[in-house]
Amino acid sequence: MRDPGALDAFSGDESVVAPVRPLAAVRARSVADVQATLSWASQHGVPITARGGGTGKAGGCVPDAHGVVLSLAELDSIRSVEARHGWAEVDAGVITGPFREAMEEQRLFYPPDPGALDACTLGGNVATNAGGPVALKYGVTRDYVLGVEAVLADGTKLELGRRQPKGVAGYDLARLLVGSEGTLAVITGVRLGVLPRPREILAALLPFASIDDAADAVARSRLLGLRPRALEFFDRTALQRAARSPGFPQDPAWGALLLVEFDGEPGEPEAALLRFVEGLDKAPLDVQVATGEARRRDLWRLRRETSRLVKAGAAGWITEDVAVPVGSVPELVALLPGLGERFGLCALAYGHAGDGNLHVNLIWDEPEAGEQAEAAADAVIEAALRLGGTISAEHGIGLAKRRFLPREIGDRSLQLMRALKDQFDPKGILNPGKVLGGPW
Numbered sequence: 001m002r003d004p005g006a007l008d009a010f011s012g013d014e015s016v017v018a019p020v021r022p023l024a025a026v027r028a029r030s031v032a033d034v035q036a037t038l039s040w041a042s043q044h045g046v047p048i049t050a051r052g053g054g055t056g057k058a059g060g061c062v063p064d065a066h067g068v069v070l071s072l073a074e075l076d077s078i079r080s081v082e083a084r085h086g087w088a089e090v091d092a093g094v095i096t097g098p099f100r101e102a103m104e105e106q107r108l109f110y111p112p113d114p115g116a117l118d119a120c121t122l123g124g125n126v127a128t129n130a131g132g133p134v135a136l137k138y139g140v141t142r143d144y145v146l147g148v149e150a151v152l153a154d155g156t157k158l159e160l161g162r163r164q165p166k167g168v169a170g171y172d173l174a175r176l177l178v179g180s181e182g183t184l185a186v187i188t189g190v191r192l193g194v195l196p197r198p199r200e201i202l203a204a205l206l207p208f209a210s211i212d213d214a215a216d217a218v219a220r221s222r223l224l225g226l227r228p229r230a231l232e233f234f235d236r237t238a239l240q241r242a243a244r245s246p247g248f249p250q251d252p253a254w255g256a257l258l259l260v261e262f263d264g265e266p267g268e269p270e271a272a273l274l275r276f277v278e279g280l281d282k283a284p285l286d287v288q289v290a291t292g293e294a295r296r297r298d299l300w301r302l303r304r305e306t307s308r309l310v311k312a313g314a315a316g317w318i319t320e321d322v323a324v325p326v327g328s329v330p331e332l333v334a335l336l337p338g339l340g341e342r343f344g345l346c347a348l349a350y351g352h353a354g355d356g357n358l359h360v361n362l363i364w365d366e367p368e369a370g371e372q373a374e375a376a377a378d379a380v381i382e383a384a385l386r387l388g389g390t391i392s393a394e395h396g397i398g399l400a401k402r403r404f405l406p407r408e409i410g411d412r413s414l415q416l417m418r419a420l421k422d423q424f425d426p427k428g429i430l431n432p433g434k435v436l437g438g439p440w
């Protein structure tokens with residue numbers, strides 16, 4: 001496809017990276033289409049950017065102006081479900097949310113639940129090692145990847161991985177592709193582990209008087225030996241901004257809010273919630289249990305919309321997706337009000353605090369207030385690294401976070417990663433410039 005208007009749909013993602021119109025886009029309808037495209041691109045040295053749902057938040061699928069976008073979105077079949085073995089095989093373009101629902105209909109459970117699950121693809125989730133709220137108990141996409149079908153830069157198709165949880169036959173190339181953001185190979189299919197569906201799930205809102213109380217509760221959940229399925233955090237500023245939308249839970253007395261969820265056999269989630277609340281040093285202001293599945297789904301819909309709601313009407317923003325050891329969450333959160341003041345913008349946090357992963361948003365409502373945003377983002381990254389954390393918990397590096405990568409991994413690791421990239425992609429046609437920079 002080369003029509004300029006149609007190409008605009010393949011030019012950007014959900015990050016702040018400016019869109020770039022590619023020379024052309026290919027909508028693959030078969031693995032053979034992917035092989036033919038890559039073989040041609042390799043011969044002619046044309047950059048290829050794989051694209052799933054385009055929901056990435058790091059500019060990973062923003063293409064090269066002289067390159068071709070290879071969309072996997074039309075490779076969208078669930079190939080097979082093997083409940084007795086505990087896996088399903090899917091095309092890379094299957095959308096995550098409908099896949100999870102299809103598993104539920106068979107009393108199965110595929111845990112990874114990134115916020116954009118109605119639009120992101122399983123191939124994109126593998127390429128970014130997507131997480132989500134229930135990663136707290138169940139882990140991230142990597143933990144479910146048993147096998148990967150991928151096409152190398154020269155068009156060769158590879159079957160990687162295994163059909164059972166155990167297997168150490170050589171290096172784990174399947175999982176090396178997890179989180180590789182389209183720089184090592186194009187993923188066309190995945191074998192994903194699935195679990196039995198939990199029988200009961202209970203969600204509750206726990207508002208706290210202060211951010212400190214809520215952040216302490218996050219750290220305390222682990223010490224109490226509890227395994228919440230999700231433990232989502234919203235600071236006061238996030239609540240105030242999101243509450244401009246009708247239906248978002250709000251109360252002026254709330255300094256921070258936790259959305260907590262437990263699952264298990266009938267009765268277990270209630271017992272766990274009670275133990276959690278009783279075990280906290282600083283009691284929540286209230287315990288609002290979601291009565292019924294409709295209310296629970298509604299709460300999660302609002303949680304997923306938080307990213308959009310807090311930015312509504314803003315002139316600009318930067319989102320950092322940092323994670324710190326969970327005991328350091330209170331320290332990270334405590335830095336934000338001062339940071340906002342210092343740089344003259346609104347600094348807020350919400351996210352998967354149970355595993356130390358906070359989406360720190362730097363938002364400005366007047367265009368001139370954004371002048372210091374890059375410096376503020378630097379300060380957030382510096383704080384996360386100082387606390388022993390990471391610059392990107394789940395959104396990936398893409399283009400947006402590339403400048404921070406050497407600060408976390410160091411020169412020698414960067415060299416090794418570049419050497420790996422050269423082995424997989426000697427002509428450097430796969431998503432050039434992403435993650436590792438380059439050419440080098």
Ligand SMILES: Cc1cc2nc3c(=O)[nH]c(=O)nc-3n(C[C@H](O)[C@H](O)[C@H](O)COP(=O)(O)OP(=O)(O)OC[C@H]3O[C@@H](n4cnc5c(N)ncnc54)[C@H](O)[C@@H]3O)c2cc1C
Pocket residue numbers: 013014049050051052053054055056057059060061072092113114115116119120121122123124125126127128129130131132133181182183185186187188304307308394395398431434
């Ligand atoms: C509102 C919102 C909420 C979000 N919440 C979360 C969250 O909770 N957790 C989370 O982890 N992320 C979250 N994200 C980010 C995003 O949804 C994930 O990164 C997701 O995994 C991207 O999938 P995608 O199909 O949209 O990939 P794309 O955006 O199309 O691509 C992302 C990267 O993967 C590469 N890629 C895509 N498909 C393939 C393939 N088949 N083979 C090789 N490379 C490929 C691309 O080249 C690019 O580098 C959120 C995004 C939004 C907009």
